[in-house]
Amino acid sequence: xxxxxxxxxxxxxxxxxGALLTGCHGSREQAAFTVxxxxxxxxxxxxxxxxxxxxxxxxxxxxxQAIEDFQALYPNITVTLRLYTDYGDIYNDVITNISTGTTxxxxxxxxxxxxxxxxxxxxxxxLDGLFTDEKYGLGGSELAFDGPAQNEVMPRFLEECRxxxxxxxxxxxxxxxxxYVNKDMVESLGFTLPEDTLTWDFIWExxxxxxxxxxxxxxYAVNGQEVLIPFLYKSTDNMMIxxxxxxNAGYSxxxxxxxxxxxxxxxxxxxxxxxxxxxxxxxxxxxxxxxxFLNAGQCIFAVDSTAGATWMGCGAPLVDIDPSEIVxxxxxxxxxxxxxPAHPQMxxxxxxxCIFNKEDPQEVLASWLFAQYLLTDEVQIAYSxxxxxxxxxxxxxxxxxxxxxxSRAGEDDDDHYDIKIQAAQLLLxxxxxxxxxxVFNGSAxxxxxxxxxxxxxxxxxxxxxxxxxxxxxxxxxxxxxxYHLDSVAANGAAKADLGPLPGTAAALLAALAxxxxxxxxxxxxxAVRARKKVKKE
Amino acid sequence: MKKFLxxxxxxxxxxxxxxxxxxxxxxxxxxxxxxxxxxxxESEAAxxxxxxxxxxxxxxDEYMAAAVDEAVTIESCVQAKxxxxxxxxxxxxxxxxxxxxxxxxxxxCTQEEYDxxxxxxxxxxxxxxxxxxxxxxxxxGQLDEILEGDTYVAEPLDVTELLxxxxxxxxxxxxxxxxxxxxxxxxxxxxTTEYAFLYNYDGSGTQGDDVYFNVEYNGETYQFLVESYLxxxxxxxxxxxxxxxxxxxxxxxxxxxxxxxxxxHITSVTVAG
Numbered sequence: 001x002x003x004x005x006x007x008x009x010x011x012x013x014x015x016x017x018g019a020l021l022t023g024c025h026g027s028r029e030q031a032a033f034t035v036x037x038x039x040x041x042x043x044x045x046x047x048x049x050x051x052x053x054x055x056x057x058x059x060x061x062x063x064x065q066a067i068e069d070f071q072a073l074y075p076n077i078t079v080t081l082r083l084y085t086d087y088g089d090i091y092n093d094v095i096t097n098i099s100t101g102t103t104x105x106x107x108x109x110x111x112x113x114x115x116x117x118x119x120x121x122x123x124x125x126x127l128d129g130l131f132t133d134e135k136y137g138l139g140g141s142e143l144a145f146d147g148p149a150q151n152e153v154m155p156r157f158l159e160e161c162r163x164x165x166x167x168x169x170x171x172x173x174x175x176x177x178x179x180y181v182n183k184d185m186v187e188s189l190g191f192t193l194p195e196d197t198l199t200w201d202f203i204w205e206x207x208x209x210x211x212x213x214x215x216x217x218x219x220y221a222v223n224g225q226e227v228l229i230p231f232l233y234k235s236t237d238n239m240m241i242x243x244x245x246x247x248n249a250g251y252s253x254x255x256x257x258x259x260x261x262x263x264x265x266x267x268x269x270x271x272x273x274x275x276x277x278x279x280x281x282x283x284x285x286x287x288x289x290x291x292x293f294l295n296a297g298q299c300i301f302a303v304d305s306t307a308g309a310t311w312m313g314c315g316a317p318l319v320d321i322d323p324s325e326i327v328x329x330x331x332x333x334x335x336x337x338x339x340x341p342a343h344p345q346m347x348x349x350x351x352x353x354c355i356f357n358k359e360d361p362q363e364v365l366a367s368w369l370f371a372q373y374l375l376t377d378e379v380q381i382a383y384s385x386x387x388x389x390x391x392x393x394x395x396x397x398x399x400x401x402x403x404x405x406x407s408r409a410g411e412d413d414d415d416h417y418d419i420k421i422q423a424a425q426l427l428l429x430x431x432x433x434x435x436x437x438x439v440f441n442g443s444a445x446x447x448x449x450x451x452x453x454x455x456x457x458x459x460x461x462x463x464x465x466x467x468x469x470x471x472x473x474x475x476x477x478x479x480x481x482x483y484h485l486d487s488v489a490a491n492g493a494a495k496a497d498l499g500p501l502p503g504t505a506a507a508l509l510a511a512l513a514x515x516x517x518x519x520x521x522x523x524x525x526x527a528v529r530a531r532k533k534v535k536k537e
Numbered sequence: 538m539k540k541f542l543x544x545x546x547x548x549x550x551x552x553x554x555x556x557x558x559x560x561x562x563x564x565x566x567x568x569x570x571x572x573x574x575x576x577x578x579e580s581e582a583a584x585x586x587x588x589x590x591x592x593x594x595x596x597x598d599e600y601m602a603a604a605v606d607e608a609v610t611i612e613s614c615v616q617a618k619x620x621x622x623x624x625x626x627x628x629x630x631x632x633x634x635x636x637x638x639x640x641x642x643x644x645x646c647t648q649e650e651y652d653x654x655x656x657x658x659x660x661x662x663x664x665x666x667x668x669x670x671x672x673x674x675x676x677x678g679q680l681d682e683i684l685e686g687d688t689y690v691a692e693p694l695d696v697t698e699l700l701x702x703x704x705x706x707x708x709x710x711x712x713x714x715x716x717x718x719x720x721x722x723x724x725x726x727x728x729t730t731e732y733a734f735l736y737n738y739d740g741s742g743t744q745g746d747d748v749y750f751n752v753e754y755n756g757e758t759y760q761f762l763v764e765s766y767l768x769x770x771x772x773x774x775x776x777x778x779x780x781x782x783x784x785x786x787x788x789x790x791x792x793x794x795x796x797x798x799x800x801x802h803i804t805s806v807t808v809a810g
Binding site for chain 2: 053055056057058059060082083085092286287288289292320321322459462463464
């Protein structure tokens with residue numbers, strides 16, 4: 001049996017981030033990076049690459065192969081790989097290392113995290129100048145490899161890496177969420193799956209019907225088992241964010257004004273509470289991985305990342321539960337449920353790559369060359385095939401190799417596992433239907449808060465609490481305080497209490513006031529003297 | 538008078554320059570120390586959430602009889618603790634007394650309380666009973682009190698003969714030991730090499746991650762692990778597993794954690810032959 005490690009809660013180190021980044025404003029402050037005229041190949045460079053994988057050996061092998069191939073092209077650059085399986089751990093380690101000036105050179109990251117890194121001066125390298133550099137930029141003339149030009153990187157994904165008017169990252173891989181459905185169970189309940197898009201109404205209706213099959217003996221007629229979670233959602237922050245987006249309801253403004261705690265959110269939470277009460281819904285944090293329940297015939301609608309598709313379905317190449325517990329069923333793959341199926345909206349997610357600034361511009365340039373190498377067709381295609389990811393460049397997508405890969409869905413339950421390729425195809429089929437949330441210093445907290453609302457409502461119902469307007473109002477207050485959302489100003493900066501005026505400042509103001517008083521007194525005295533002099537004359 | 542004013546203004550300018558420097562510094566600090574993420578208040582909030590659960594202390598039998606999601610309060614003794622999660626003010630703790638064992642996942646406590654909890658320390662915990670992928674645990678719990686008086690350190694129960702039986706699950710979370718196990722090979726997909734251990738279950742990790750190893754007993758193979766939050770790479774057990782060789786006979790101690798089946802968190806490995 002394989003095991004996926006139970007993740008620690010992905011709550012980010014707020015105060016630690018703040019406190020440690022404060023240390024950036026000191027002796028370790030670095031000069032802004034400027035692109036050197038040429039890359040000095042007479043020198044040796046050692047760069048570090050912090051990478052995240054999905055606890056997937058193939059992914060780590062691809063990273064290693066990419067490093068090996070890159071080093072063959074640039075023998076004077078040595079890349080050291082450090083592996084993570086959790087974005088939160090990378091974030092925490094980066095924060096710690098910013099204060100000591102020991103950041104990695106190249107790092108897999110999320111734009112939300114970069115927004116925090118940017119609170120330090122010149123910590124993350126803006127990539128605008130590098131993108132367009134004639135020799136070493138995207139598709140540059142002096143590159144030792146065939147990288148994509150800027151217009152070959154999917155513009156929507158590239159735009160996700162833009163913060164405060166500058167590009168601070170390159171997209172590396174993209175995914176979205178998918179709804180993996182036990183089609184057999186839906187049909188056994190007398191429903192027919194729609195052709196293209198699931199609606200929230202449909203999912204709730206089927207889930208309620210499934211939950212209602214529970215007999216007096218505790219066994220659900222629909223699956224013949226004592227366990228059934230009809231609708232199970234992995235990432236409840238995504239769930240809330242997508243629901244609000246589909247309803248065109250408030251979440252945040254682009255500048256960081258928090259709008260999450262609104263009436264639409266309340267209606268959604270009360271609706272979720274009702275479905276939880278009837279046993280139709282639960283979450284990963286409360287019950288476990290959706291894939292385990294889906295594959296055991298204990299879940300009908302499992303929402304998880306397309307980058308988790310290799311765990312989904314009874315033929316999944318990756319499995320956590322005992323093989324004897326897996327039931328046979330047909331898996332259907334859909335976009336996340338929608339309120340308006342004619343205008344589907346789904347989250348865009350996936351890793352990006354940023355570069356940390358160093359004193360030596362040549363070292364930064366070496367880092368940039370490696371980061372750019374990760375966008376070559378070989379790396380993009382190989383990595384995207386490990387899960388339901390899609391390449392971020394049109395260049396890679398249009399290769400015969402990648403098209404051949406897509407066309408062979410279902411040929412086997414490994415490289416061409418049909419659920420995985422369907423999940424990737426889902427994102428490819430919706431190039432204009434994805435979105436991301438605004439990124440600002442504090443956006444990571446807001447995201448966590450959005451999910452926490454659903455978690456707390458679901459737990460509240462399960463624990464016999466009355467979930468009503470008053471409960472939600474209190475939850476809003478508690479959640480805003482917990483995630484410091486009541487102290488984030490509209491521009492994403494904190495509304496800090498600056499405390500009493502320092503003594504030096506008070507002395508300064510007093511001195512200035514005294515000086516101006518004396519000046520005025522002197523001017524007045526001179527004026528009086530002048531008048532007296534005129535009178536005497 | 539002019540001289541006096543000049544001196545006063547010069548002084549003002551000097552003080553002003555000093556204050557500006559400090560001000561700039563303060564200003565940037567204020568901006569960067571903005572409470573970006575979450576948790577400082579995490580423990581406080583976790584505490585208030587769990588506070589609702591605080592009630593009469595249950596016996597072990599009452600706890601086991603309680604339904605999932607029911608509020609529970611228990612008193613038991615710390616057997617081991619995973620590393621403190623400062624960002625959210627929690628720690629995961631293995632508890633056991635004469636009657637049975639508990640697993641308190643992400644229990645809210647302060648750093649000082651965490652430090653005060655040593656092996657055997659008796660504590661009172663309130664939270665909600667939960668089942669996560671087969672593991673029975675206290676979720677959203679809080680440390681109510683560190684209790685003075687009796688301490689208890691469990692002797693590991695030898696459950697070797699229970700491997701592969703349904704009865705094993707009834708000892709969930711207990712401190713246990715296994716004797717006379719044989720180190721069995723672990724493999725990585727697409728690689729025929731046999732390894733005595735892997736970083737992460739599939740070999741995708743590096744030193745510092747959880748270490749998995751297979752053991753064989755009575756012809757059946759079981760997967761054990763050293764949980765890095767409980768025993769990191771500096772511990773003896775972590776190093777002992779890194780030094781294992783296929784075919785060795787070993788004795789193990791640890792806690793009978795459950796994840797979709799038996800998934801012991803090993804704390805001690807002794808090579809017996």
